[in-house]
Each structure stands twice: as structure tokens, then as C-alpha cells.
Amino acid sequence: MATSQDYRLGDFTFPRGWFMIATSAEVNTHKPLALRFFGRDFALYRGQETGRIVLLDAYCPHMKTHLAARNDTSYVIIDGGGTNVEGDSIRCPYHAWRFGPDGQCDDIPYHDGPIPKTACIKSWPVTESLGAIWIWHDPEGGEPQWDHPSLPQWHDPAWVQWQFDDLGTLEQHPQEVIDNICDYGHLGPIHGSTVERYENEFRGHVATQRQCGPHRTLVREDGGSPILHTDTSYHGPGVLISHLTGYYDSILMITHTPIEDGTIKVWHALLVKSPSDSDKVTVQDTIAARQFQHASLLAFMQDFEVWTNKAPCFNGMFIPSDGPFMKARLWYKQFYNPRERVQEFLDQCEGVYVPRGATAYSG
Numbered sequence: 001m002a003t004s005q006d007y008r009l010g011d012f013t014f015p016r017g018w019f020m021i022a023t024s025a026e027v028n029t030h031k032p033l034a035l036r037f038f039g040r041d042f043a044l045y046r047g048q049e050t051g052r053i054v055l056l057d058a059y060c061p062h063m064k065t066h067l068a069a070r071n072d073t074s075y076v077i078i079d080g081g082g083t084n085v086e087g088d089s090i091r092c093p094y095h096a097w098r099f100g101p102d103g104q105c106d107d108i109p110y111h112d113g114p115i116p117k118t119a120c121i122k123s124w125p126v127t128e129s130l131g132a133i134w135i136w137h138d139p140e141g142g143e144p145q146w147d148h149p150s151l152p153q154w155h156d157p158a159w160v161q162w163q164f165d166d167l168g169t170l171e172q173h174p175q176e177v178i179d180n181i182c183d184y185g186h187l188g189p190i191h192g193s194t195v196e197r198y199e200n201e202f203r204g205h206v207a208t209q210r211q212c213g214p215h216r217t218l219v220r221e222d223g224g225s226p227i228l229h230t231d232t233s234y235h236g237p238g239v240l241i242s243h244l245t246g247y248y249d250s251i252l253m254i255t256h257t258p259i260e261d262g263t264i265k266v267w268h269a270l271l272v273k274s275p276s277d278s279d280k281v282t283v284q285d286t287i288a289a290r291q292f293q294h295a296s297l298l299a300f301m302q303d304f305e306v307w308t309n310k311a312p313c314f315n316g317m318f319i320p321s322d323g324p325f326m327k328a329r330l331w332y333k334q335f336y337n338p339r340e341r342v343q344e345f346l347d348q349c350e351g352v353y354v355p356r357g358a359t360a361y362s363g
């Protein structure tokens with residue numbers, strides 16, 4: 001497993017940014033969810049009182065019981081109707097200490113003295129958006145530097161909301177996935193695109209790729225556009241959003257979140273504008289959108305298949321006709337280093353780049 005250090009990314013093992021940790025559907029249950037990200041274990045649940053999402057470190061401070069691991073035999077769970085979530089709180093299955101959404105212990109059933117202040121678990125700020133749960137991960141413990149992922153189209157009745165494809169664990173450092181944002185040379189061989197215009201741009205926490213051209217699978221000749229336009233950006237290190245104009249207008253999202261140093265969990269989703277162009281989606285629209293999401297997933301799987309088996313690329317043999325890999329890697333480093341050094345990396349990567357022999361997208 002190649003690590004962040006192996007790629008010489010910077011001081012931090014895990015980057016700063018917004019990361020997806022679960023789908024909303026996964027927490028639409030009364031049971032807590034055991035998660036592992038950033039090399040640590042978490043308990044995630046939806047409070048049954050207010051519906052708020054709570055993310056706590058997984059281990060009870062009393063004797064380190066996992067609060068969300070499977071347990072069918074504790075009377076805490078049995079008496080709780082199959083769950084240890086109580087209102088917006090969670091009760092440990094072992095000795096029944098209860099913790100509020102702020103992580104503070106507020107009840108020890110067999111103890112009538114004051115509850116020690118240190119009977120507390122770390123509670124992490126999380127937010128729900130786009131049918132997903134997001135965490136701001138920050139090795140320096142700072143406030144979010146940019147807004148969590150959101151799209152105005154998500155609440156537009158003319159767009160079919162996505163259901164996530166969970167691609168599971170990829171045994172690859174996220175650097176290998178990030179490289180894709182500037183990988184001009186793979187668009188033909190992997191995706192069947194005939195790229196006519198192409199460019200990358202790096203600005204602040206956003207890395208963008210714009211390209212257009214005919215595509216083997218994602219366009220149609222019968223009335224829709226025969227040309228696929230994609231405008232794709234990483235918003236920070238873990239969230240890619242792509243606006244596609246081809247078969248249907250749609251918005252692709254791919255998220256990846258570190259599990260350990262050198263492995264990630266990956267999701268894919270596609271928001272599709274009503275294929276029948278109605279202002280309120282129909283059942284037929286939803287079926288067409290699901291099929292189009294599947295086609296998009298297959299296109300993504302073409303990348304995924306290569307990533308599954310490749311060796312880590314620490315120093316690629318890049319040529320001038322490749323995309324700006326070294327610029328993208330400098331851009332990515334800003335998230336692995338203290339905020340005070342961000343500008344140093346931006347000074348080395350911000351700008352618009354066109355590979356040798358390609359035509360710039362914006363002309």
C-alpha cells in the first residue's frame with residue numbers, strides 16, 4: 001500500500017477537505033452505522049428525536065466498547081427494540097452509559113453521583129446534502145475553508161435525483177485517482193472519446209478539466225447532441241463534480257474518502273435532467289435516468305479497472321503531450337500541508353494548461 005509519504009505529498013497523512021462518509025439512505029434506519037475512515041473508527045446515526053446526523057468516535061471511554069458494531073445480544077439493544085440509539089443519544093451496549101450528540105455522557109444507570117466531565121467521546125461536525133453525509137476533515141482542526149458540496153439542481157423537480165453506486169474499497173492511494181483530472185491521453189483509449197478541445201485549469205481549491213468531442217457511448221445522434229461536453233472539477237481533494245452535455249444534460253459526482261493511508265472508498269452518482277424535458281420528472285424519466293447513470297458508471301469502471309491493478313506511480317514518465325500531471329500534483333499538495341503554506345503550492349500550479357498538440361477548450 002503506497003502512502004502519502006511515498007508520494008511526498010506533505011506533512012499530513014490525510015488531506016484537508018469535505019469527504020463523503022455515507023449515503024443518506026444508510027442512516028435512514030434506527031440502527032447506528034459503524035464506519036472506518038482516516039485510519040479511525042466512527043459511529044454514525046440519525047437522531048430519532050430531531051433527525052439530526054451524529055458522528056462520534058466509535059469507542060466508549062469507559063472500557064472501549066464499539067458503539068455501532070453489530071450487537072444482537074446486549075439487553076441495551078434488545079430492550080431498545082433492536083437499537084441502542086435513544087432519541088438523539090446513543091447508549092453503549094456494555095454497561096449502558098449514554099452519550100448525547102455532543103459526545104458527553106449524560107446517563108450512567110447504576111451510578112447516582114456526578115458524571116465525570118471526561119466521560120466524553122469526540123463528536124464530529126457533519127452535514128447532509130445531495131443524499132449523502134459529509135465530514136469536514138482537517139488535520140489542523142480548523143473551520144471549513146469552502147462550502148460543503150451542494151447543487152441547485154438537486155431540489156429542482158425537473159431533475160431526477162441520483163441513487164449512489166457504492167464502488168467499495170479501492171486499494172490505491174487517492175493520488176492515482178486525482179491524476180485522472182488532467183489525464184488527456186487516456187480519454188481515447190479508455191473512454192472512447194475523440195477529444196476535439198481540451199484544457200485544465202487550477203484555481204485555489206478547485207481543479208478543472210474542460211473537454212469536448214464525440215464519444216462512443218455517452219452521446220446520441222437522434223436529436224440529442226452528438227458531441228459530449230464535459231466540465232469537470234475537483235472541489236477540494238475528495239469530491240469531483242462534472243457537468244455533462246451529451247445524451248442528456250446531467251451532473252456526475254464521484255467521491256472518494258481515505259480509509260487507511262493508501263486505500264479509499266469510492267461512490268459514483270449521476271443527476272439527470274428530465275430526459276423527456278418535462279418540468280416535473282415522470283416514472284419514464286426516472287427509468288431513463290437510472291439507465292444513463294448505469295452507462296456513466298460503466299465509463300467510470302473503465303478507469304476503475306486500471307486502478308485496481310496498477311502499481312503506484314511516484315514519478316511518471318510524462319511527455320509534453322500528456323496533461324499537466326505535475327501541476328495537478330502540486331495543486332493536490334495544498335491539502336496535505338498546513339494552511340499557511342497553501343499559497344506556496346498555488347503559486348506553482350495556478351493557471352490554464354493545454355497539452356502539446358491539443359486545441360484549448362476556451363480557444
Ligand code: FES
Binds near residue numbers: 060061064092096
Ligand atoms: S464500555 Fe461502554 S459503558 Fe462500559
Ligand SMILES: [Fe+2]
Binds near residue numbers: 180186190303
Ligand atoms: Fe477517466
